[in-house]
Amino acid sequence: MIIADNITKKFDGIEVLKGISATFEKGKTNLIIGQSGSGKTVFLKCLLGLFDPTSGDIYYEKINASKLSNIERQNLRSEIGTVFQGSALFDSMTVEQNVKFPLEMFTNLTTSEKRNRVAEVLERVNLRDAGKKYPSEISGGMQKRVAIARAIVNNPKYLFCDEPNSGLDPQTSQLIDKLIHEITLEYNTTTIINTHDMNSVLEIGENIVYLKNGIKEWEGDKNSILTTTNQNLIKFVFSSKIFTMAREAMIYNLKKEQNIK
Numbered sequence: 001m002i003i004a005d006n007i008t009k010k011f012d013g014i015e016v017l018k019g020i021s022a023t024f025e026k027g028k029t030n031l032i033i034g035q036s037g038s039g040k041t042v043f044l045k046c047l048l049g050l051f052d053p054t055s056g057d058i059y060y061e062k063i064n065a066s067k068l069s070n071i072e073r074q075n076l077r078s079e080i081g082t083v084f085q086g087s088a089l090f091d092s093m094t095v096e097q098n099v100k101f102p103l104e105m106f107t108n109l110t111t112s113e114k115r116n117r118v119a120e121v122l123e124r125v126n127l128r129d130a131g132k133k134y135p136s137e138i139s140g141g142m143q144k145r146v147a148i149a150r151a152i153v154n155n156p157k158y159l160f161c162d163e164p165n166s167g168l169d170p171q172t173s174q175l176i177d178k179l180i181h182e183i184t185l186e187y188n189t190t191t192i193i194n195t196h197d198m199n200s201v202l203e204i205g206e207n208i209v210y211l212k213n214g215i216k217e218w219e220g221d222k223n224s225i226l227t228t229t230n231q232n233l234i235k236f237v238f239s240s241k242i243f244t245m246a247r248e249a250m251i252y253n254l255k256k257e258q259n260i261k
């Protein structure tokens with residue numbers, strides 16, 4: 001579990017996060033959504049320890065992350081897997097070498113143990129035959145799966161994904177969402193995903209934090225988003241006609257189910 005307690009962040013005196021509190025639970029896909037510029041990336045970076053909040057605290061379980069020594073911070077780092085925008089793979093390394101990288105950084109495993117672990121996670125993301133290829137030789141969806149394999153190779157407790165679907169077609173996006181959701185359950189990770197993808201919100205949004213102008217405007221799950229009366233959230237999530245129609249159909253079905261019960 002990760003808890004953000006009243007986080008503010010200022011740049012040159014301008015407050016871009018204005019007192020955000022939220023709880024991100026273990027074994028759940030937690031989503032952060034909001035308009036461009038609402039503060040999602042800054043908030044994610046504060047949670048990850050890449051930015052120091054101006055005020056407020058971040059807790060990993062019961063540990064206050066801002067009070068850690070350098071060594072404790074490095075230990076915590078080894079428990080975090082990240083999938084960043086554009087996959088952020090090393091172009092000069094093969095898929096296997098990319099996935100092995102965190103094992104080299106954070107573990108004392110033997111060469112054969114590392115080889116086995118890399119094979120295991122590549123198998124998990126359905127890339128068993130791609131190990132010797134370079135990132136430029138595989139598709140964007142495959143690169144995302146390599147990034148996910150690299151993020152989970154160390155058995156992380158925490159998984160952070162920044163726009164994991166950016167640049168992917170809708171079908172591949174769905175596969176990536178499904179994979180992240182399954183991995184969250186299998187590894188029991190506290191997963192936090194920064195996303196613009198409304199399909200993801202409606203498919204895997206077990207806990208959704210909606211930011212607007214640096215404030216937490218709304219929090220709930222994918223079902224409660226359908227029936228929300230928050231006009232800003234409705235405008236944001238259901239801005240396209242197709243999502244409005246889907247919302248109406250889902251509300252109709254929900255009501256029908258409730259009447260039947």
Ligand SMILES: Nc1ncnc2c1ncn2[C@@H]1O[C@H](COP(=O)(O)OP(=O)(O)OP(=O)(O)O)[C@@H](O)[C@H]1O
Pocket residue numbers: 011016034035036037038039040041042043
């Ligand atoms: N390093 C920085 N220095 C100064 N201002 C910053 C910095 N990083 C972000 N900001 C500002 O903080 C605000 C929030 O930015 P942020 O990148 O978190 O938005 P976002 O919601 O992630 O947007 P997008 O969806 O477009 O990525 C913006 O006004 C941005 O200009």
